[in-house]
Amino acid sequence: MDTNNDDHETNDRLDAQRDIIRQSLDAIVNDIGMAMRDVGLTFPLYITVRNSGDALVTIATSLDPSDEEWQHAREIVCRTLEERVGCGRLGGRELACAIANAGSINAADVTAD
Numbered sequence: 001m002d003t004n005n006d007d008h009e010t011n012d013r014l015d016a017q018r019d020i021i022r023q024s025l026d027a028i029v030n031d032i033g034m035a036m037r038d039v040g041l042t043f044p045l046y047i048t049v050r051n052s053g054d055a056l057v058t059i060a061t062s063l064d065p066s067d068e069e070w071q072h073a074r075e076i077v078c079r080t081l082e083e084r085v086g087c088g089r090l091g092g093r094e095l096a097c098a099i100a101n102a103g104s105i106n107a108a109d110v111t112a113d
Contacts, residue, residue, distance in 0.1 A: 017085045021049050035076045
């Protein structure tokens with residue numbers, strides 16, 4: 001089995017899926033936002049499209065929703081991306097995250113001007 005070829009095919013597939021997400025990012029986040037609001041989730045959700053690795057996107061929020069709320073939001077993101085990209089079931093994993101100098105934070109602190 002040629003693992004280099006398998007790795008190359010996997011990277012090509014992920015890059016193509018990321019391109020689909022980038023081209024439709026505004027529509028995707030709109031769909032996610034509406035689905036979240038439909039179930040009563042109103043916290044902000046930030047999505048960034050990865051450039052490499054085995055993940056398509058990274059999601060974050062500036063608030064601290066309950067584990068149940070976060071799980072529900074993550075499921076909405078995965079389902080929306082699965083439909084848009086036409087891929088199999090997506091999953092997620094936690095990443096370590098911290099913030100420096102965070103006396104308080106608001107959306108202006110984490111969004112581009």
